[in-house]
Structure formats: C-alpha cells, structure tokens
Amino acid sequence: MKQKPINWFKIRIIFLSCLLFFCFVLIMGRMFQLQVLKKEQLYKLAAQQQHVQIPLVPKRGTVYDGNGNELAVSIEVDSVCADARKIVDVEKTANELASILQIDRKELKQRLKSHRAFEWVQRKISSKEAEQIKALQLPGIFFLKENRRFYPNSLLAAHLIGFVGLDSKGLEGIEFQYDALLNGENRVWASARDALGRQIAMGKVPFEKEDHYRNIVLTIDKPIQHITEAELDRGVEKWGAKGGMAIAMDPLTGKILAMASYPTFNPNQFIQSRSKSWRNGAVSDVFEPGSLFKVFLAAAALEERLVRPSDSFFCENGSYTVYDRTIHDTSKRGWLTFQQIIKFSSNIGASKVGEKMGKERFYRYISAFGFGEKTGINLPGEGKGILRHPRYWPPVALDTISFGQGISVTGIQLVTALSAIANGGFLMKPYVVEKIMNEKGEVVQSFQPETIRKVVSGETAKKVTMLLKATTEKGGTGEGAVPVGYEVAGKTGTAQKVDSLLGGYSENRYISGFMGFAPAEDPKLALLVVIDEPQGGNYGGVVAAPIFKAIMEKVLPYLQVVPKGTIVVKNELDSAPRKEAPGTQPLINGIKVGKGAGTIVMPDLNGLSMRNALSRMEGRGLIIKVSGNGKVVEQAPRPGTVIERGDICYLKFRSPS
C-alpha cells in the first residue's frame, strides 16, 4: 500500500491558523489588559500627558492715589528653584548661582546636596538676574513665576499703604485691611498638549479672564502727600525730635488728602527697617492734646451761650490753685477776654470757662466731637484715646481737660473734630478709600462723604473760626503758621508727656502741635502737625507752626487757592482760540492819546519772558490778555503808545525754539 503522501499544504494551513488564532488571543488578551484591567490608570496617565495645568500666580490688585497714580503694583517675577536630584555638578552650580544672586555659597551648597525634588534657591529675583541664570542653562535649575509687590514711590505714604509679606499677604496698612479684596484667587490654566509638548487650545478657550481681585483707589493726593511728608521730615530733623505726624483733610468731606508719620520706612525693603517705624502714628498713637483742645472747649462754651468772645475772665496773674493742684500760664496775665484766652492760650482762663460749663455738659460735647471712640476710618490699629465718664473724673479734671490735660486723643480724631469747626459744625467720617474697582476698571463700590452728626451750629462754628483766626494774627501764639497772603484759623498746642516711669508729667519731654485750616473763610484744607519730643524748643507755635506754614504754602496754590497779591491774568488761548491772526489785529490801530494823570506809555516788551513782561505791566490798571507761551513776539498797542487805565493789552508769546 502506497503510503498516503503528507499533505503539507493542509498542515501549513492548520499551522498558520493556529498561529493566527494564537496571535489573536494574544492581542485580545493585551487589549483586555489595557482597556479593562488597567483602564483607570492609563486614562490618568494620558490625561497627565495630554493636558497641562499651569498654575497661575494669583494677581493682586493695584493701589492708586486719587488721581490714578500707582502706589502699589504687583509684577510677575521669576523665582529660582532647584530639583536637587537632577543637578550634575553641585559645586559649579552653587558657585555660579551664589555669585549672580549674591547669596551665601556654603548654605546654598548644603541645600543643593539635599536630593530633594524641590528647593527654593532665591525667591523673587530681578529680571536681570533671571536672564543671567537662564543663559547658564544649568541642569536641575528651573524658574517659577511669582508676584512681587512694588511700591514705585518708595517712602510715599508708606504707613498708610503698608506692605505685603513674601507670600503676597498684606501685613500692614491698606494692604492688611483690604487683603481679602486685593488678593485674587488661585487659578490654573488648563490646556491640551501634543506629543512634542506644544500647547494646543482645544474646544472652548479655557482661559478665564476673571481674577476676582480688586483695585483700590485712595483719597490720598500724591503731591499733597509728598509735600506733607517732606516738610514733616524736615521739621522733625530740624528739632531732633523723636517722631511726628501730619494729617491733611478736606474739611468739607472728611477725605484724607495726606497722612504722614515719622519715622518712616521703605515698604520695598520693609524688613530692613525696625518694626517700630512701621507704625502709623497718625491713627494709632494716643497723646494728650494740650492747648489744641481749647478749640473744642471754645466751641462748647459758645454753643451753650455761656460766654461771648468779649467776656472777660481774671487769669490770676499766672498761678491758679484748684483743689490740690496749681495751674500755671506761660505768661502772667490779669484780665483777658475769652478771645484773648484762646489767642494767648491761657490755661487758667480755659479752666475758668470749663468750670462755668460743668462736667456733664463738657463731656457731652467732647463725645459729640468724636473723642473717646474710633473714627471708623477703617485702618488697622486705630486708637480710640482715653476719655473717662465724668463720674470718674477727679475734681480737678474739669479744669485740666479744659486745656487738654487728662484726656488722650489720636491725631485723626483731632483733625476730624477740627474739620467740624471748619465746615460749619458737621462731624464727617474720615475716609481714605475713595473707591474699589474690579480688574476691568469698573467701580464696584464707591465711598461718599458721610456726616456722623451735627455737633455745633454754623453760627458757633463761625465764631470759633474768628477766635482761631485771631490766634494766628500778630501777637497770637500761632503767628508763625500763616503763609504770606493767606488767612489761617488755627491753634497751637504744647503738652507735657506723661512720664511712664515716675507717673505724673515729664519736665522736659513735650509734644508740640499745631492744627488749623485755610483759607479761614472758605476752608479747603484742615491740617494737623504734631512733633514728638522736640529738642531745644517745645512750644507748638515755635516748632509745629512753621511746619504747618510750609505745608500750607505749597499745598494751597496746588488746590487753586492763590495767595493775595498774586497777578492773575486771562489766557486768551483757552477762551477764544486763535482769534487774532498776525496782521489782522483790530486793536493795533488804536493809538490813544492820553488825558493826563491816568496815562501810561506802553513799554517795549519784545523778547521778555512771560514773568518779566507781566510784572512790568502789573499794577497799572491794565487788562492784560496773553496767548501762547515763551517770549513776547508781538504786543498791542505798539511800544511807546500812550495808553490809559482799563485799556486792553494783548501780548503774544512764542517759545524761542
């Protein structure tokens, strides 16, 4: 029998089928493994690789002054970090980083050797440093974006604005008080990425614009703040004083225009100054107001119609004993009218007025003026002063409080109460935040002037103003506070400091103050200046009044209040632009022949500067109209023309270039 030949063809088919089946099972098994068993894990891995989540640094709102100048700004800066496991040459890396960043080499080396995946090298470095480091391309060194707070005006309003710590947390001032509003939310920018790691925006753009941070606009006026600070610094340094403060307020609204304290600090490097100088003394320091307080005694006495400014009091020739205490005056005087008591700041006179008023009534007015409670300015660390209920006043307290001893107040309370005198009797709530805006610049909340209560009548306020004006007139204690050409209503104050060691009052440590408003008739600015422990002089009229004057002198013109005697001329360019083209001037033909006494010969003003030209023309009763600026190029009437009082002179200026 012939053996059946082996059907290789069939075997091959069977073999291949088996092989294919085996492969199929293998693939199915693998698919089962990947898609069913390891599904969760792989999904996660894919998501991790395809989607990037970039944590965005929370933004922090900007702080502006009333005119939109930036006072505090956040900028993204680089922070250098290290993945210590990936560093190749620790020695070299540490050396190079340390020399660029100027940090301790040894300590850095220690940290880089730690084998930790994340280590800060230096946070918030400058862009120059970042570029240098990036150029080195050190393995294991990478950068993170962080926000850093900058205060472009450095010292300006440092106490008021405060500062933030390394983790963008407000630690002082507005930064602290409004921290929750200023800080944005932590967000991530989710996006897809391809195999090469490039980002692709898929579906809807996941980049949300909302940061939920707020910008804060303060009522502070940068020029006024600068002047106030500069003059306060100068004054404190001149008198070798321990400290000082100055607050400028718009008396009609309660808006704080400037708030300065000394010693000061740079919020960009707050860590380098002592924590004592971070203190915003203008709202937190409590002191005895001394004679400054007589203003409110006068207001109360006049409102109650207990005295008239012309009523006389016997001032005991400088020494007056009440119970166990003797009250002294700096200058011995006999009979003084009430007006003179304020003008010469007689303690004895004030005591007698106080006695006439009685505890309860006086206390009512003191509280009505806002003393003994917080003003609600909404700044951290505000003091409320010490005002005890009359039930607990020792017998002599009525006398001493009348001239500001035995009561403690804050600077902000004083200036707020003074504003009530300036504005006709309304106690306004002081405020420093004008409005709060969202990131798009829309106003979310704005603050309006708020009247707390009416303290005295408008008539009384006017009378007190008259008394305060007399104080700054010749012979008054506040003579040195008046800038040339203005009328100031104000009051000096000198207070002995309480000796915390011995109890009682210190013999040689004083607080000198001056507070007032100007112009007296139409107040635009209420200002308080207090100098703590001046050396070589202690009277408010000598120490604080000149500082008050220096501030007022510069701030009032800025507020469009010009001193008396200033030449004011109309600028033609604004009212009637380009009315007279050269050659077509209608008035040039008018050669007037004068009629004797009132006539003047028109001088040749060609080529003079505006100041020189105007001062030559001034005081002759001419109406001067100017256009352009620079030097005089045309004038009408022509030089040599005889003109009369009341004639109109046109001057045309052009700059030499």
Place this chain on the structure above:
Amino acid sequence: MFFVIGGSLFYVWSRVQVIQLGYEISNALKEEWALTETNKKLRLEIATLKSYTRIEKFAAEELRMAEPRPEQVIVIR
C-alpha cells in the same frame, strides 16, 4: 465614489485646520499674557521714574531749579 473620497479628504483637512488654529490661539494667548506683563512692568517703571522725591532731587541738583518765591508767581487762567 468621488464624493465620498472628496468628502473625507475635506473632513480630514478641516480637522487639521482646527488643530493648527488651536496652536495659533494657544501661542497668541501666551503672547498676550507676556505683553500684558511687559506693559505692567513698563508702567511700574514710569511710576518709579515719576516719584516726586526723584524728580525733586533731579530738578534741584542737576537742573539747579528752585521753588519760586510768592511774588514770582503769576497765575494764568
């Protein structure tokens, strides 16, 4: 048949375009972000340069300017 091939080619082309645009949008967003930051930095620089202490020092020391005396001031309205 022609339409089927044409249609699918068009579909593929449109997908490619979508992805391409995705890249562009992503880059534009990054650029916007960077420019916003640059703008902020420049504004900060302006604010720093506008600091009154600096200007005052510059005016007084280098330009030798002084504050006008009251009688030197003429107001133009």
